[in-house]
Amino acid sequence: MTLIVDDLTITRAGQPMVALSCRVAPGEVLTVMGPSGSGKSTLLAALVGALPGGFRMAGRVLLNGRDITGLPTHARRLGILFQDDILFPHLSVGGNLGFGLPARVPERDRLIAEALEDADLAGMERRDPASLSGGQRARVALMRTLLSGPDALLLDEPFARLDSALRARMRAFVFERARRRGLPVVLVTHDSADAVAAGGPVIDVQGRPVALPSP
Amino acid sequence: MARLGLLAALTVLGLPVLAGLAGVIGPAFGYLPALGGQAFSLEPWRGLLAWPGLAGAVRLSVVTGFLATLIALGLTFLIVAAWQGRPGFAWLTRVLAPMLALPHAAAAFGLAFLIAPSGWIARGLSPWATGWDRPPDLLIVNDPLGLALVAGLVVKEVPFLLLMTLAALPQTDSHRSLLVAQSLGYGRTVGWLKVVAPRVYAQIRLPVYAVLAYAMSVVDVAVILGPTRPPTLAVQILDWTTDPDLSLRFQAAAGSVLQLGLVVAALGVWRAGEGLVGGLWTRWATRGARGVVADPALRRLATGAAGAVGLAVGLGLAGLFLWSVAGLWRFPAAWPEVLTLRTWAGEVVALGPVTGQTALIALGATVAALVLAVAALQARPDPGRWVLALIYLPLVVPQIAFVPGLASLALVLGLDGTAVSVALAHLVFVLPYVVLVLAEPWRAWDHRAGLAAAALGARPARVLWAVRLPMLFRALLAAVAVGFATSVAQYLPTLLIGAGRVGTITTEAVALASSSNRRLIGVWAVVQMALPLAMFALCLLLPALLFRNRQGMRTG
Secondary structure (H helix, E strand, O other): OOEEEEEEEEEEOOEEEEEEEEEEOOOOEEEEEOOOOOOHHHHHHHHHOOOOOOEEEEEEEEEOOEEOOOOOHHHOOEEEEOOOOOOOOOOOHHHHHHHHOOOOOOOHHHHHHHHHHHOOOOOOOOOOHHHOOHHHHHHHHHHHHHHOOOOEEEEEOOOOOOOHHHHHHHHHHHHHHHHHOOOOEEEEEOOHHHHHHHOOOEEOOOOOEOOOOOO | OHHHHHHHHHHHHHHHHHHHHHHHHHHHOOOEHHHOEOOOOOHHHHHHHHOOOHHHHHHHHHHHHHHHHHHHHHHHHHHHHHHOOOHHHHHHHHHHHHHHOOOHHHHHHHHHHHHOOOOHHHHHHOOOOOOOOOOOOOOOOOOOOOHHHHHHHHHHHHHHHHHHHHHHHHHHOHHHHHHHHHHOOOOHHHHHHHHOHHHHHHHOHHHHHHHHHHHHHOOHHHHHHOOOOOOOHHHHHHHHHOOOOOOHHHHHHHHHHHHHHHHHHHHHHHHHHHHHHHHHHHHHHHHOOOOOOHHHHHHHHHHHHHHHHHHHHHHHHHHHHHHHOEOOOOOOOOOOOOEOOHHHHHHHHHHHHHHHHHHHHHHHHHHHHHHHHHHHHHHOOOOOHHHHHHHHHHHHOOHHHHHHHHHHHHHHOOOOOOHHHHHHHHHHHHHHHHHHHHHHHHHHOOHHHHHHHHHOOOOHHHHHHHHHHHHOHHHHHHHHHHHHHHHHHOOHHHHHHHOOOOOOHHHHHHHOOOOOOHHHHHHHHHHHHHHHHHHHHHHHHHHHHHOOOOHHHOOO
C-alpha cells in the first residue's frame, strides 16, 4: 500500500498555501510540520476530500494505484484521527467500533472484542465512551479507524491533547499498529517530538525538508 | 434531495402567505367570482368605513401592539440585564422553556380568571380591603382601553423574547463584554444595557417584529381579554368573515387589507424608531454614567417583573384548574366549598375525540415540519438574509390578513374542512418555529464527527441518519415540542380552514369565551394547556431515558 501525492497545490484567493509532491511507502510515517495556520490542516482536508469552500486544488492523490482525487470521503479508504477522539457520544464503545467495521464483515463481535483486547480495553464493549479516560478514548478511536480497513492513515495532531507520559505511549501504540499493517501514514504536527518519534522524513507544506533539533 | 427539501420548505413558508394575501386583496376590491363579485369596486371599503367602530379599532390595534411589544421587550432586557450570569438565571430559563409551550388562549383565560372582579386578586383583597361581599361591577377583563389584552400579550411574549435573547447571547460575546464593562466600573445591569443590549437587539430584531405584528392583529387572545363593543379590528374582521351574510366577506377582506397596512406601517415606524433610539442609546452609553447606584433598584425591579409574569401565568393556570373541579365557590372565599369532578365527567365524552384530533393534527404538522426543516438545513446550514426573512414571513404577516384568503382558496379548491388541510395550514406556522429551534444546534454540531464517520466509510445518508440525527436527538425533540405546541395553539387557521367541520381543543375553548361558565372554560383550557405540556415533558424525558448511559449526550 502506497500513498502518492502528485503535484498537489492548494490556493486560497490566488494565494498558494500548499505545494507538495511526495510518496509514502507502506509502514512509513511522513511528518508534515509547521506552525498553526501554515496550511497543515488544509492539506489533510484536501487528502480526505473535505476541503472547505474558497480553496482551489490541483494535482492528484493516488492510493494503492487508485486515483482517489475526485472520490467522496467515504470512498477513499483513508483513515483519519483528530486531536480529539471524536467518538460518537450516542453509541457505546462497542457501537463505535461496530460503526467502523464494514457491514459485510462476518464475526463482528469477535473482531470488536479482539480490537478492544489489542487496545488493552478487553470487555469494555458496553461502556459509555464518556466514562473512559483520555488515553482509553484515543485508543478506541484508533481501533475504530483500523477496523474500517483503511489503506492509509492520516493523523491530525492526534497526540496534542494527551499529557506527556501518555503521549509517548500513544505514539508508540499508533505507529506500531500502522507499521504492522503496512499502512502509509501522514502525520501533521507542530511538535518536533512527534516527528522524532515517527522516524520518517519530515517536510513542510511546501515539500521542503525540515531539520529537527538534535535531541 | 436536500436542495429539493429546501425548495419545498421555502414554498411552504412563502406560497400560502402570498396566495392568502391574493385571496383577500381580490375581494377587498370587489372581486370574488364564487360570491358573484366580478367587477372592480370600492364598495367593500365604503362598508368598512361606514362601520362606526373603525376609528376605535384602528387605535386599539396600534396602541395594544406598541404597548405590548415595548413592555415585553423592556421587561425581557431588564430581566436578562439583571440576572445573566447569576445563580438564579439557569433556573429561570428552565422554568421559562415550558411556558413557550403554553397556548396563548390558555394563558389568556388564566389571566382573565385571575384579574376578573370575581378572580383571585379581588377575592384576596375582599372584603377586608375593598369592602366587597359580591364581585364588583367593574370591566377589568374586556376593558375598552385594551389593557387586559396588553397584559395577556405581555405575560406570553416575555417568555418568548427571553428565550430568543438567550439563544442570541452566545453570539454577542456577552460575558466578556459585561466583564470589561464591570471592570471599568459599571454596574451589572446598566453595563449590560449599554454594552450587550444593542448587540442582542440586532440579533432578535425579527422575533420582535413578529411580536409587534402578532400583538396588533391577534384574534384568540383579543376574543378572551380584549374589548367587546367595539372589538379589535382583527376580531371584527373574523366576525364578518364568519357571518352567515356572505356579502360581508368583501368588507372583511377590506378589513384584512387595512390590518395588513396597519402592521406594515407600524413596522415602518418601529424601524424608524430603532434608528432614533439607537442614536440616543449610543449617546447615553458614551456619556459615562456608571449606574452603580441604580443597580440594586433595577435588579429588584427585574426580579419583580419576572415574578409578576411568572405569578400571572402560574396563578392563572392554577385558577383554571381549580375552577374545573370547583363545586360551589362563593365570593369572596379563596377556595371552593366543594371539589367535584362533575364538570369533567360531563365533558369527557366531548373531550376525547377533540383531543385526539388535535393531537393527530399537531403530530402530522410537526413531523412534516421536521422533515422539511432537516432537509432545508442540510441544504443550507447557514440561512442567508432572504431565507431568514422568508422563515419569519408567516410570523410577521398577520394571520387575519392572509388566512381568510387562504380559506377562500381552500373552499374554491374543495380542500377545506378536512383534518389534513388543517394540518397543512398549521404547517405554515409550525415550520418557522421548528427551523428556529433547530437551526442553532444544527450549525453548532461538530462537523468533525461527520468527517470521522465519512472517513470510516459511511455514505452521506448514513452520516445523517446514524450520526448527525442521533447526536442532535435532544434538539430534534425540542423542535418537536415547540412545533406541537404551536399547532395546538393555532386558532384562526383551524377555525377558517376547518370550516366548522374540523375543530381542535383551541377552537372549542375559545368558543366558550363568551359564555360565563367558568367551570366549563376551566376544563377545556386545562386540557388545552395540558396537551402541549405533556408533549414537552415527553420530549424532555425521552432523550434522558434513551441516553441515560451516555454522559456525552447530556448537553447539545
